Amino acid sequence: MVPFDFTYHQPSSIHEAIQLFQTLQQQGKKPMYYAGGTEIITLSRLHLVFTDAVIDIKQIPECQVLDIQQQQLVLGAGVSLTTIEEANPFPLLTKTASEVADRTARNQITLGGNICGQIFYREAVLPLLLADSEVVIAGKDGVQQRSIHQVFQQHMQLQPGEFLIQVKTEQTYLSLPYAHIKRRKQGEVGYPLVTVAALKKDGQLRVAFSGVCPFPFRSQAVEERLNQQLPVNTRIDEALQHLPRPILDDIEGSAQYRLFVLKHTLFDIITELEGE
Amino acid sequence: MATTQQCEMLLTVNGEAHSVIARPADTLLFVLRNKLRLTGAKPGCLNGDCGACTVLIDGGPIKSCMMLAIETVGKTITTIEGLKHSPIQQAFVEHFAFQCGYCTPGFIMNAHALTEKYPDASDDVIQEWLESNICRCTSYREIEQAVKSVLLKKHRND
Numbered sequence A: 001m002v003p004f005d006f007t008y009h010q011p012s013s014i015h016e017a018i019q020l021f022q023t024l025q026q027q028g029k030k031p032m033y034y035a036g037g038t039e040i041i042t043l044s045r046l047h048l049v050f051t052d053a054v055i056d057i058k059q060i061p062e063c064q065v066l067d068i069q070q071q072q073l074v075l076g077a078g079v080s081l082t083t084i085e086e087a088n089p090f091p092l093l094t095k096t097a098s099e100v101a102d103r104t105a106r107n108q109i110t111l112g113g114n115i116c117g118q119i120f121y122r123e124a125v126l127p128l129l130l131a132d133s134e135v136v137i138a139g140k141d142g143v144q145q146r147s148i149h150q151v152f153q154q155h156m157q158l159q160p161g162e163f164l165i166q167v168k169t170e171q172t173y174l175s176l177p178y179a180h181i182k183r184r185k186q187g188e189v190g191y192p193l194v195t196v197a198a199l200k201k202d203g204q205l206r207v208a209f210s211g212v213c214p215f216p217f218r219s220q221a222v223e224e225r226l227n228q229q230l231p232v233n234t235r236i237d238e239a240l241q242h243l244p245r246p247i248l249d250d251i252e253g254s255a256q257y258r259l260f261v262l263k264h265t266l267f268d269i270i271t272e273l274e275g276e
Numbered sequence B: 001m002a003t004t005q006q007c008e009m010l011l012t013v014n015g016e017a018h019s020v021i022a023r024p025a026d027t028l029l030f031v032l033r034n035k036l037r038l039t040g041a042k043p044g045c046l047n048g049d050c051g052a053c054t055v056l057i058d059g060g061p062i063k064s065c066m067m068l069a070i071e072t073v074g075k076t077i078t079t080i081e082g083l084k085h086s087p088i089q090q091a092f093v094e095h096f097a098f099q100c101g102y103c104t105p106g107f108i109m110n111a112h113a114l115t116e117k118y119p120d121a122s123d124d125v126i127q128e129w130l131e132s133n134i135c136r137c138t139s140y141r142e143i144e145q146a147v148k149s150v151l152l153k154k155h156r157n158d
Ligand SMILES: Cc1cc2nc3c(=O)[nH]c(=O)nc-3n(C[C@H](O)[C@H](O)[C@H](O)COP(=O)(O)OP(=O)(O)OC[C@H]3O[C@@H](n4cnc5c(N)ncnc54)[C@H](O)[C@@H]3O)c2cc1C
Pocket: A032, A033, A034, A035, A036, A037, A038, A039, A040, A041, A042, A057, A077, A078, A099, A100, A101, A102, A105, A108, A109, A110, A111, A112, A113, A114, A115, A116, A117, A118, A119, A121, A122, A123, A124, A158, A162, A163, A164, A165, A190, A191, A192, B047, B048, B049
């Protein structure tokens, strides 16, 4: 039960959505873009989100695209994670998405909602960071395409009124060798203790993490250490020295335990991608 | 389309059209239970974790505690009340796939969608789908057997 009222708006174009946001804001409202609604509804109940107007972006045609266009995979922000899994255009993304929440929840959770959400795991962003994807963003100044590395720094750095329309990924990345391991505190469903996703490009490992810090990340310093010509365990020990801080230390697992699990997970990832 | 605090929504539930006055902020679970008196979908965690509130939207399972009723205008909603003598209901009885029964409507809706969509579902697919629901009485084994028996019967009839 959402403990406050909001108005519901369903624009059918990007322009209409942007206009709506501005008009509602001018009326003194706190509008919010709405996709799967899973986070907005569950966090509202806990008084961790407040809005008095939601703008549902799912009817905007550009947000529902799932296609290869000009050698790029184009994924609309409003596409559900199960739709992406079933189409399977990018196997690493399929694997990552298929481990978020549970099957039924993923019928609702959208790619854009997972990446733009407050809940800080945002696991679907990992493959996109590894594949140097581009994000298409709409705002009052029009539609812009930017590198995900510019826009996603710990979280999506969107200006008020901006929203994510699409994610574009060069086709050459889609079939690269990959590995993905999600380790949870217990069971097969739920938030990660640590999630590691990796791609191998031109003989070099690219690695991205969720659950290690209170934000997902890919780090050049970590990748440099992991790609050294040294024994695997030395490379991992050195890489762990270069993790961003803070390391998560919460009810899911202490910082020390997460680092222990991460060390073994990295070993498994490297073994999988490099062989014994 | 913009709406004020209470508005009229036309919902198609179990093949019947219903005009409902509700808040745009009302979840589908709330509207089904409190406005339409369809109490089959159960409130459990209200947090997307347990699956007790599962219903079908256009044939696919969703957790109705995490969806707004207003989002389902123009779609077909099926609740446990709309399933009549379906193979999965029969199989739950035959395999004693419940104890207290609180989770049962949610499991049945999810399993019904699974058996309709994937008549050839592998063990991995069955597990992946059933993991969306929690049974506090731990009837998991019997539920899995019920699902598999429906899939087997579908194959025999092919
Ligand atoms: C039961 C459950 C289990 C979960 N497990 C996991 C997990 O294992 N791993 C994980 O990573 N996450 C997990 N989550 C978090 C889940 O991914 C978030 O709830 C996610 O935000 C949901 O996406 P949505 O489409 O429902 O977003 P919404 O609830 O609609 O929106 C979430 C936020 O994103 C913003 N937003 C949505 N779309 C856009 C857009 N296109 N542009 C700009 N802003 C936008 C909204 O304004 C809002 O702030 C879980 C959630 C639940 C309910």
